[in-house]
Amino acid sequence: MPMKKLTRPPPLCRPLQPSTTTNLPPPPPPDTSLIAPPTLSLTSPTSTTQSQLTNFINSHLKNNLTANDLLSFLKNHLHHHPKFAHLDLHVFRHAATLDSFRHDHSTYEWMVRTLAITHRLDSLSSVLDFIVSNPCPCSDGIFSCSRTEPIFRFAINSFCNVGRFNDAIHAFHNMRKLVDGKPNTAIYNILIHSFVKYGEFEKGLEFYERMINDRVKPDVVTFNILINGYFRSSRFGLALEVFKEMRVKGCTPNVVTFNTLIKGFFRERKFKEGIGMAYEMIELGCGLSSVTCEILVDGLIKDGRVSEVCDLVLDFSRKRVLPTTFDYFGLIESLCDKGNVVIAKSIVDEIWENGNAPSSITCTxxxxxxxxxxxxxxxxxxMDKMLKESIVPDSVTFNCVLGDLCNSGRTLEADKLRILGCNKGVCVDEVTYNILVSGYSKEGRKIEGKCIVDEMLDKEFIPDIATYNRLMKGLGIR
Structure with missing residues (x-):
């Protein structure tokens, strides 16, 4: 059955006057400077005529429009349209002027998220104001709509991400008018974190005080943000006071808390206290993370305390608290640069023996x-141990070791290593085979050398007959 034409609304390409039942202002002219999401490829609105847009809407929407109909239209038809996608807000506002239509949380959430993702934050503010004046139908009863807070949280986070704090605070006030009870702690954390991020820590503290006055209980994320803020503003003592306060209030520190404190101690060159904090983590059963170890190792190495790093990492390994994901290549590199290669080897062996296999980079x-x-x-x-443990080296390092073996008259061992490497996924190339042929040539092993040349032929590593003759001549085979 053909769709009925939508004739009641005036054309969308001229300003629409709101009905007496809504406070939504008329839509502004299309803004061609708006940034479209990556999935959209928009043409200039000047190429869009009134009749084209009206016909497009009439072909997809019916007269008795519902919120579900509009949401489906916005998501499935308008969002990916090459000409009309940027006019989603105009369609959203136009729908609000229909006497029989009322937006609900589904259309509000779609519009808020779309505007935030496409960075149309000025328009986002106006939509949030409209939501306050025209709450979701779910709020007609005793309780407010459960989706209101998540909708505003997404908008507040978008404002905070670009430092638009006035808009974020305004949205927060609007949300307070609509939601039942106290807002979620996460919303306060978003605002406080953004103040810290943009160097407005005092405002973050003011908002924390507001959080307490609103009788919203701070969580571990709140305290971590405050600790980080005090460190960033060089108020080390106050950061420790917050750490004590969180424990008094029964909030258990997590790994982020300790990492922030350790980093702060190291920034103040209080290395002993920072290391002590790491051991406190272990005692509390928090567990070291790879980030914790990176902070400790990098901080101590930068200060030239390489021997302390060795003792610390070995102690963690012996206590079986060293994270398996921690790559200690920085320590090994520092030792090798200073000529302490044998010590580096013994450290790798012991840590490996305790269950923490090194990375390919560390071994290289x-x-x-x-x-x-x-x-x-x-x-x-x-190299042999790496391959047996399925730690795959790069082809350059692998070929270098094979070359060293061949130069020292151990080509048979090099060939066995090549076979093992092939089975473990090493990228064996023509360089590898040329090294082995050269080694067998020097040792006078014609049969083994010819086998390598034949394998090179099978793998098409020999480009022409001249190369083949040169290899065979090197082996002493005419």
């Missing part, structure tokens, strides 16, 4: 260090 750094001091045997042993 250590292998390079061992090769520089001429310890080919340890480099080969480490």
């Amino acid at each position: 750094i250590l292998i390079d260090g061992l090769r520089k001091i001429g310890n080919i045997e340890l480099a080969f042993t480490l």
Whole structure:
């Protein structure tokens, strides 16, 4: 059955006068400077005529329009339309002028999120004001609509992300008029965090006081934000007072709390206190994170306390509290740079033995260090252990170790390592095979060398007959 034409509303391309039942202002002219979301490809509104837009709406919307109908139209037809997508707010406002239509939380939420995501924050403010004047039908009863607070929270977060605090506070006041009871702690945290982020910590403290006056209980996120704010404003003592306060109020610190405190201690060059805080984490059963260890290791290394880092990491490893995700390549790199390669090797071996396998980067750094001091045997042993533990090295490091073995007359061992590497996923290339052919040539192993050349042929690593003849001649095969 063909759809009925929507003839009641005036054309959308001229300003629409609101009905007497709504306080929504008439829509402004289309703003061609608005940033469209990545999924949209908008053309200039000047190419959109009144008749085209009216016909498009009439073909998809019926006379007795409901909120569900409008939401479906906005999501499925208008949102991805190449010509009309940027006119979603005009359609939203136009629908509000229909006597038989009333927006609900579904259309409000879609419009608020769309405006926020596309950075049309001026329009977002006007829509929030309209929601206050025209609450969701769910609020007609005793209780307010349960979706009102999440809608405003999304808008407040969008304002805070770009530092529009006046708009965020205004939206907060509007939300307070609509919701039942006290707002969620998360909304206060969003505002306080944004004040800290943009260097307005005093305003953040004022809003924290308001939170307390509103009898909203702060959580661990609130205290973490305050601690970070005090550190950023160089008020170290007050940060510690907040840490004490949160424990007095029965709020258990989490890993973020301790990481913030450790970073603050290190910033003040209070390394002993920072390390002590890490051990307090362990005692409280909070557990070290990889970020905690990075803060400790990087901070101590930057201050030249490499020996303290070694003792700390080994102690964590022996206590079985070193996170398996922590990559201690920075410590190994620092030791190797200072010529302490053997110490670095012993640290890697002990931590590995305790269940914390090193990363490929850590092993590569250590292998390079061992090769520089001429310890080919340890480099080969480490490479062999890496591969058996399925830690795949890069092809350059792998070929370098093979080259060292071949140069020292151990081409058979190098070839076995090549086979192991192939099975474990090492990218073996023509360089690898040329190294082995050269090694077998020097050792006079014609049969083994010919097998490598034949394999190179199978893998199409030999580009022409001249290259083949050169390899065979090097092996002494005519």
